[in-house]
Amino acid sequence: MPGMMDTVLNLGLNDTIVEGLAKQAGNERFALDCYRRLLQMFGDVVLGIEHDEFEHEIVMLKKKAGVKFDCELGADHLRELVSRYKEVYARNRLELPQDPWEQLRMGIDAVFRSWNIPRAVKYREINKISGLKGTAVNVQAMVYGNYNSGNGASGTGVLFTRNPATGEDRLYGEFLMDAQGEDVVAGIRTPTPIAEMKVLMPEIYRELHDTVKGLEVHMKDMQDTEFTVQDGRLFMLQTRNGKRTGAAALRIAIEMERQGLVTADEAVLMVEPRHLDQLLHPMFVSEKAYQRDVVAKGLAASPGAAVGKIVFTAEAAEEAAKAGEHVILCRTETSPEDVGGMHAAEGILTSRGGMTSHAAVVARGWGKPCVCGCEALQIDEKRGVMTVVATHQEFKAGAYISINGATGEVIKGAKPVQKPSAESGDLATFMKWVDARRRLKVLTNADTPEDAKVAITNGAQGIGLCRTEHMFFATAQRIAAVRRMIAAVELNSPQADEALAELQGYQTQDFEGLFRAMDGKPVTIRLLDPPLHEFLPQAEESGACGACGSALGRLCDQLAPELGVEPAAVQAKLEALKECNPMLGLRGCRLGVLHPDITRMQADITGASAGC
Structure with missing residues (x-):
């Protein structure tokens, strides 16, 4: 669980020991730097003081000192910062324990508690880590990358x-x-x-x-x-x-086997199913075509193309994903608290941080495109605005952007993407290893000839489920044909045969394509099993047909002349089909019992098409 559990560094310092450390190291600045770090981390992690309270103080001090980075603050500045941090404690009616053993006890308790903080719980949920009762706590001596005695680099x-x-x-x-x-x-x-x-x-x-x-x-x-x-x-x-990433997992497994570091069996276990899934993620149709719209460039932290609306908080990303929207999470920097939103977003963009920052590591693990350390952008999460520093161009929440995690480019607008080719030398080698070891037949879910061809290319041995109702989602014309069929058969209209014949034409074409793609491999077809809410607009609570302007009313006005009945009759019949639970409703065999002509039509198609 990288970065999910809490940590307390520099523990054991107090007002007396910090002076001794300065003398021992011969470097007052080093000791004070460690002490201010302890005050901030202990206050945040152990005592629950808001991180922003400490951050405000160091930002103001750096502004006063005229420096950009923490490491540019001198010993006098750090002594002042220690005093400011103690004032933060006082405002919260708290204090840092001066007894190092009490600090240790409280620090250990804090790490144990962090097992159940929201980010750790969310991480376990996303990565399906379950059945564990808790964590252990490591207590170990510090080594100091900020130590500088003048005798060597740190x-x-x-x-x-x-x-x-x-x-x-x-x-x-x-x-x-x-x-x-x-x-x-x-x-x-x-x-x-x-x-x-x-x-x-x-x-x-x-x-x-x-x-x-x-x-x-x-x-x-x-x-x-x-x-x-x-x-x-x-x-x-x-x-x-x-x-x-998926591409890296595949290459590492293949090359380590060739180098004799692992066996083929071990190499197969190094590649997870989600890694192979990542290899099929979309890429931009043309990187040259969008070059004039590139507004900034950061570090290429995790490859792939992501397109979506800008959101500035993890909560907004999760809410948008629930509503079916694609979003890019834009942050100054991410923290473990953001993992829920990072998982929900199509991609992640940060203005600070390197290739091993939290955003980069988590995004790569999940196969999400990520651009980080994009210092050309200023992200103001409170105002909900992202600004290109050089041009002062502003992007507000809800605006579309695209990011290229392979190049680090940030692009204005939504750019077209495509799926990459699934054919690769490494992938072919890996799948041979897998095929030699598997004991299961692999079938695919495919509803169109195009999906069937992709499945065969990827080694499928047949179609385990073809959902015929999904064949009609491809175009508006097909959805309209299903609506005419539903209305016609429900009204026992003479036009019912015409409506079924129209569907038969679409399905005959699709089934022939499926069977040709499968070339004799088994295909399991589920007869029409439509949740009606997916095909019919929902009635509004008030208003009459047509006049109310509802989507259902407009549909009734359109269907009535075609079926030779009044719009009110069409609306009454369609409203009677309202399903309290669409997962029960007229699913499966009940539709065929009520309307056997539909089942007969599909049986005729599949029988005829199979002989093609």
């Missing part, structure tokens, strides 16, 4: 042993000089690519490279590691199997 970083977006076999990550680990993942500063460590700290880079590659061999999987360099000495903080 910094911290996050590193993947392979590219988690593409699977390329080279180190992929970022680091920050004079920082602690939280600074990298929180996106407070835009970090430096890991490749630049070769120049800044060549010996440390070689040691880091050899260490993480050794971890990869031992763990038999791509590793996501965190490290700190304290005064010229490398410390490994943690390692875990890295989250990755």
